[in-house]
Amino acid sequence: MNLGLFSTKTLVETAPDHPCEVRTQRLFNVEETLDAQGQKTWKQESTRTTTTIAKYAHYQASSFQESLAAETGKSKEQFQKSLAKSSAAPQPTQVKTVSTTSATQVKGGVSRDSDSDSSSSSSGGKKKSKMIKFGTNVDLSDRHKWKDQLVELHKLPKWLNVTWAGNGLSHLGHTVLGMNSVQLYMKIPGCRTPAHQENLNLCSVNFNIGPGDCEWFAIPDQYWGELYRLCQKNNVDYLSGAYWPLPEDLFKAKIPLYRFTQKPGDMVFISPGAPHWVQATGWCNNIAWNTAPLDVDVFKLAIERYEFNKLQSYKSIVPMVHLCWNLAKNVKLKDEALHSLIKYVCMKSLQHTGRIENLMSSKGKHIVWHGRQDEDAPHYCFSCELEVFNILFVREVEKQHVVYCIDCALKISPILDGFVILREHLTDSLSQTYDSYELQSESAVSEVVHSLLTFNPQPSTPQAVH
Ligand SMILES: [Fe+2]
Ligand SMILES: [Zn+2]
Numbered sequence: 001m002n003l004g005l006f007s008t009k010t011l012v013e014t015a016p017d018h019p020c021e022v023r024t025q026r027l028f029n030v031e032e033t034l035d036a037q038g039q040k041t042w043k044q045e046s047t048r049t050t051t052t053i054a055k056y057a058h059y060q061a062s063s064f065q066e067s068l069a070a071e072t073g074k075s076k077e078q079f080q081k082s083l084a085k086s087s088a089a090p091q092p093t094q095v096k097t098v099s100t101t102s103a104t105q106v107k108g109g110v111s112r113d114s115d116s117d118s119s120s121s122s123s124g125g126k127k128k129s130k131m132i133k134f135g136t137n138v139d140l141s142d143r144h145k146w147k148d149q150l151v152e153l154h155k156l157p158k159w160l161n162v163t164w165a166g167n168g169l170s171h172l173g174h175t176v177l178g179m180n181s182v183q184l185y186m187k188i189p190g191c192r193t194p195a196h197q198e199n200l201n202l203c204s205v206n207f208n209i210g211p212g213d214c215e216w217f218a219i220p221d222q223y224w225g226e227l228y229r230l231c232q233k234n235n236v237d238y239l240s241g242a243y244w245p246l247p248e249d250l251f252k253a254k255i256p257l258y259r260f261t262q263k264p265g266d267m268v269f270i271s272p273g274a275p276h277w278v279q280a281t282g283w284c285n286n287i288a289w290n291t292a293p294l295d296v297d298v299f300k301l302a303i304e305r306y307e308f309n310k311l312q313s314y315k316s317i318v319p320m321v322h323l324c325w326n327l328a329k330n331v332k333l334k335d336e337a338l339h340s341l342i343k344y345v346c347m348k349s350l351q352h353t354g355r356i357e358n359l360m361s362s363k364g365k366h367i368v369w370h371g372r373q374d375e376d377a378p379h380y381c382f383s384c385e386l387e388v389f390n391i392l393f394v395r396e397v398e399k400q401h402v403v404y405c406i407d408c409a410l411k412i413s414p415i416l417d418g419f420v421i422l423r424e425h426l427t428d429s430l431s432q433t434y435d436s437y438e439l440q441s442e443s444a445v446s447e448v449v450h451s452l453l454t455f456n457p458q459p460s461t462p463q464a465v466h
Contacts, residue, residue: 001156003265005149006209006287008057015145016054020186023048023134030215033244036127039318042234042249044242046134056135056186063285106118135186136193139177140287150182150440159293160205160267168292168299169202171326174377176317179290179299187214187280194242194277197224200309200318201273201301202290212263212282218258219250221273221301222248226255239314241417243275272301292318294327296337303345315385317370319378321349322389325430328437338441346434349389352429357404360421367391370422380388381405383412388428394421 004010011018023046028034035041106368113118140146153162162182163170169180177183179199181281185191189212198204208214219227227245228238230253230376236243250257262268264284292298306320324345333339348465360367370392379388392399395418404412 002152003207003209005152006207006285007188008060008186008285011053011184011186011285012057014148016052016057018053018145019137020051020053020056020135021048021137022051022056023136023191024131025134025190025192026129027132028129028192028244030281031247033246040246042231042236042243042245044192044244046242051135051137053135054188057134059133059186060135060186060283067119067189068398071135075451132188132190134188134191137178138184138186139181140184141175141177141181146182153182160269160291162289165331166294168294168327169290171321171330172318173326173374178288179318182287182289185286185288187212187284187286189280189282191280192244192278195227195275196277197221197275197305198270198271198290200292200316200320201298201305202292202318203272203298204268204270204288206262206268206286206288206289207266208262208264208266209285210282211325212280213264214262214284214286215279215281216258216260216262216268216276217245217247217278218270218274219255219275221271221275223255224273224275226253226276229253239309239312252325271297271438273305294331294335294338295331295343296335299338299341304343310386313384315380316387318388319380319389321345321387322378324432325349325389332438332440334440336439338436343434343437345431350427350430350434353390353430359406363416365416365421367421367423369426370424372424381404381408383408388421390425392424394420394422 027031027044032040033042033044035043036137140149144148150162156163159166161167162180167180169176172180175181176199179202185193190457195217195277227250230245231238231241231243234243234249247257247259260280261281279430281340292302302318303320305319306316309316327333327342328346333342357367379392380386381388382397382406383404384407386405386407388403388405391406393406393416395404395409395412396402404419413419
């Protein structure tokens with residue numbers, strides 16, 4: 001594969017004015033984050049602005065040049081000092097690590113001395129650390145603008161492809177940026193992606209384009225509850241907050257931690273629900289997207305998170321009910337457990353529609369036929385951000401028609417005054433999809449996907465797939 005198509009040089013040549021989100025962060029040692037008082041914290045603060053690919057590319061290149069000049073100057077100085085003292089060769093900068101993977105990169109790595117020039121990298125220091133910029137969430141979904149790049153990705157094995165029949169996200173019918181489309185990340189040393197699980201616990205595919213490395217941390221999905229508790233203890237919101245877990249806190253809580261280096265050309269495949277966080281140790285670009293292999297374990301975790309998000313009032317950007325109906329309509333499954341799970345979600349959705357219909361008729365409210373086009377984006381409640389499937393409660397807010405879920409609509413007006421109630425699907429058509437949704441006899445989805453998802457290396461083994 002020609003990953004050079006995603007190099008900064010090619011990106012600038014292809015679309016210099018393409019937007020690039022910027023996260024301005026403080027530079028810290030990979031193992032810790034310090035607050036304004038110099039105390040260790042889990043909070044990962046950043047501010048958000050936007051720029052263009054060309055402008056970020058300029059920043060990325062200048063940062064590399066500056067570091068190179070500093071390193072060259074320092075080497076000369078150290079060499080002269082060592083000569084004057086008649087001592088042995090200069091000692092490399094010492095960096096403490098929690099595993100055998102060294103955080104120090106000789107080539108293209110964080111200059112540890114420049115760390116200490118601009119910040120106190122040890123606890124208790126009060127000097128402010130250097131500010132760095134992370135170019136993030138660059139949208140590469142445009143098939144015309146990024147044709148060469150997207151075509152190149154077709155060379156990947158099918159199960160890693162952004163779009164293919166065995167990927168649930170390919171059946172959504174609309175684009176969810178960064179999930180069923182490619183996103184690009186442009187980095188200098190120290191740029192951090194805070195800890196997170198993927199949306200709905202789905203899988204993610206991440207390539208390091210290089211030239212520098214990235215350092216990854218990950219914990220098995222079974223420990224997410226422990227991580228949730230540690231987040232509460234450290235005053236960060238598990239779902240919406242930005243945090244960088246301190247390795248020592250994870251060890252104390254007996255949470256196994258994977259730590260590994262992603263070299264240029266390495267792909268990291270994050271299995272369902274595994275929390276992970278990443279820091280660039282060199283100058284590099286990454287590309288990433290999500291996949292939802294049609295596998296029962298993937299969908300169990302996804303539905304579990306969909307329900308958990310509802311309890312936490314956190315928006316699920318993958319509309320699971322809409323997705324399950326699309327899968328029931330379009331995909332013949334051979335996996336009995338997955339088939340039953342999807343059918344169950346459809347059944348609950350039918351029951352929910354039935355309850356709303358009964359309630360509306362008891363209130364003497366008419367549900368107006370509205371219908372929907374396949375490419376229409378699914379609806380979310382304006383108030384609670386819950387997915388609203390089929391029956392929409394629509395009201396005018398500031399001269400715009402907005403959709404509510406039934407609960408929020410009833411909270412606003414128990415008699416639904418000012419609401420128009422719309423129907424997107426005919427009950428007969430949903431019932432027919434449900435009744436005709438049958439199992440196929442043999443597994444359509446490659447066994448490879450299942451064996452990969454159940455692959456469970458020991459914590460000392462990197463999860464990167466080369
Ligand atoms: Fe991720
Ligand atoms: Zn609502």
